[in-house]
Amino acid sequence: MNLEGVHIRGVGAVSSAGWSAGDLLRIVREGNPLPAVNCARPGDERTWPCPVRLVPPPPPDKTARHPRMRRSSAITRYSVAAALGALADAGHDPAAPPRGLGILFVMMNGCVNYTGRFFNEVLQNPAQASPLIFPETVFNAPASHIASFLGIDGVVSTLVGSPNTIVEALDTAAFWIRSGIVEECLIIAAEECDWLSAEALTYYHPKLIATEGAGALLLSAKSAGPQVREVIGPLCYTSWDERAALLPDLAAQTRAKLTGDAILIDDRCGIDRIDRAEQAAWSGAQWQAVRSPKLILGESMGASSALQLVLGTLEARDTRQPVVVSMPGANTAAYACVITP
Numbered sequence: 001m002n003l004e005g006v007h008i009r010g011v012g013a014v015s016s017a018g019w020s021a022g023d024l025l026r027i028v029r030e031g032n033p034l035p036a037v038n039c040a041r042p043g044d045e046r047t048w049p050c051p052v053r054l055v056p057p058p059p060p061d062k063t064a065r066h067p068r069m070r071r072s073s074a075i076t077r078y079s080v081a082a083a084l085g086a087l088a089d090a091g092h093d094p095a096a097p098p099r100g101l102g103i104l105f106v107m108m109n110g111c112v113n114y115t116g117r118f119f120n121e122v123l124q125n126p127a128q129a130s131p132l133i134f135p136e137t138v139f140n141a142p143a144s145h146i147a148s149f150l151g152i153d154g155v156v157s158t159l160v161g162s163p164n165t166i167v168e169a170l171d172t173a174a175f176w177i178r179s180g181i182v183e184e185c186l187i188i189a190a191e192e193c194d195w196l197s198a199e200a201l202t203y204y205h206p207k208l209i210a211t212e213g214a215g216a217l218l219l220s221a222k223s224a225g226p227q228v229r230e231v232i233g234p235l236c237y238t239s240w241d242e243r244a245a246l247l248p249d250l251a252a253q254t255r256a257k258l259t260g261d262a263i264l265i266d267d268r269c270g271i272d273r274i275d276r277a278e279q280a281a282w283s284g285a286q287w288q289a290v291r292s293p294k295l296i297l298g299e300s301m302g303a304s305s306a307l308q309l310v311l312g313t314l315e316a317r318d319t320r321q322p323v324v325v326s327m328p329g330a331n332t333a334a335y336a337c338v339i340t341p
Helices: 021-030 074-089 112-124 141-150 163-179 195-204 240-255 272-282 293-297 301-319
Strands: 007-014 051-053 101-107 156-160 184-191 213-220 227-236 263-265 289-291 323-327 333-340
Touching (some): 007 227, 021 301, 074 112, 101 163, 112 195, 141 156, 163 333, 213 301, 289 301, 301 323, 301 333
Antiparallel strands (some): 007 213
């Protein structure tokens, strides 16, 4: 994977910590898990707890005004705010984005709220299912809304996969930039919380807490900024036993790229059965600091690796130290990377 010469020019984030990347950095550094609320199941009551950590209501300046925003779901609103944050962080006027800007959108579950609403109508009365809702159920809907909102004239595409699929988006964006397809590229990964995905997490472990949000990175070869210097992976697996066997090699290859102190941003969620292999793999090194955003925010599924990379970029900027980001994934492949200031 060749990311040479491509810089992270700007970052933005929306999470249960708040509506900015600064909120994300501050809350994760404080290290106190955010409060959770019970996720309501429409029309029925479950017999077990299902806690979630939701994005707080937006402040007035984060409320996007555009005709498309009237019908868009939460995943689009989070993504637009994160994208605008990344553009502003890079010094662009969000009201007049640069020419030649492309978008790569990454998601896992997709537009689950409108999908649930549409198919609920189908089940109740197929003849009355609203065609106005259906376009909001497709995977490319958020990317389409963002492109329209910003007036994008570059390439727009969506990748669907595991949370760490954003690493493949980094590779694709770097190829687009080097090939002259786009001048700069916004990579956005997002997730919206709904009762079904939150409840599904509790089947993996009853203590998993679902959350939501979006992370955005603006990649460019035109100016300085933190860089993803090294990417280790994909190390592919088909079971958690294979995953556990691969993670020590992932950690060893990554540590071999370091020449001094570094910060680790890991994927731990606070549940021993899930964290054990990753904890063991990275425990052989001394770290300047260890950040575990999932312990604070919850499991954001499709947005989780993006929020790790946003956090890593901010830490590298602020501390002027390398940051290792561990993205072991959940079902297909493990990655790690080193972000340098």
